[in-house]
Amino acid sequence: MSEHGTVILLHGFGMRPITMLPVGRSLHRAGFATLALPYRSRLHPLEQIVDELLPMLNGVKDGPVHFVTHSMGGLVARALIARARPKAMDKVVMLGPPHGGSEWVDLLARARISGTFFGPAEEVLSLRRPERVESLLGEVDYPIGIIAGNRPTGVPIFSARIMPGPHDGKVSVAATHLRGEADHIVMPVSHMAMIWDGAVQAQVVHFLRHGSFAQETEAKP
Template sequence: MATPEAILLLHGFGGHPLQTALLARRLRAKGFDVANIGYPSWRWPIDRVLDHLHRRLTASPVSAAKTLHCVGHSMGGLMLRAYIARHRPENLGRVVMLGTPNDGSEIADLLYRLRLHQPILNHAGALLRTRRDAATEARFGAIDYPVGVIAGDRPMIGALPNHIFRAPNDGKVSVAATHVAGQSDHLTLPVAHTAMIYSQPVADQIAHFLREGCFKRPSQPHLQQMGKAL
């Protein structure tokens, strides 16, 4: 018997499935089967990554689930958009993006200006910068499926991100850049870019969107209490 609801979970740039293991465990505890799949975000061009993800996903038991949801952290959200555009699963459910630079990252732009993008970003640079070329942008396709976006506005480092962004941000991506045309819901939480994948409230919001199609709006006192706990 196929699992009713499953999740394809992708880490971000330079990440590893070990980093998203806690999030995967929390989502499994909520009743989802989870495929926490890794990919070489720096070494491989996007086409090779997409082929790799397709092989791994089709070989995973989650591909037979009645509904296959997707969750991507940071660049993982961009990879999900490109994957769905090329290999859209027939059982596709809802998608949640965590701190995904849908409109690019100002940090990536800074690396381009300093001419450090090649050694630091390599193949991922074209995806992560704000001024993407037309061919790269076309890979993401149109959002015609339910998408929820969670952004953070509590960077771990104070002065440097504020100097670069001059707008609410999570330390690596501005809140504004996480928005994407066609999104179903958007939520900003007091978390940093990397820390959001370790946050219990973020995991709770992911599960709520996947089940209900919207995020749960916390009351202001609860939000303040959450900020102190993170």
């Protein structure tokens, strides 16, 4: 157990815990212990995901306990915390979280192929999230910092037709905001690149240490 606590790492949709390895390495260098939890984003509804993660979360006995998430992992973290908040719960940092949903999901829904691709995650990631799912996410009354990206990869002209405002290629900057957030910054990274970006990792560490992001995005851990 690290003196700085344990960071629960939650990956994004369709990913695996290993995708959080770059962030985990940065946290280890900064003196945090980490635990990357797996969940089946394409196969299981949010309720079942939480049920399956709870025993692993309960295995973290000593605090403080932090969360660092990417994409859909932020919504999973909210549901986990709402269901069974760790006694030594501390800070949360989310990278590209689709709190307001993703336009891509609704685009595929209109084409009637989203269910095949996203499975049960469709209702979690949709702009028109069902009230049943929304209620699982709970209210934010804990320190949460959000990092959004505004440098999409691919064909910018095409993605701009789907998301007219600033976005990271998957999630709009506007959709990353959440009522109750302690801090929010926008960085020049794409949705997937933010996991690997050193400046983003430095901001993650800064928030876990201080409860706010650094003024300079080039800050080092």
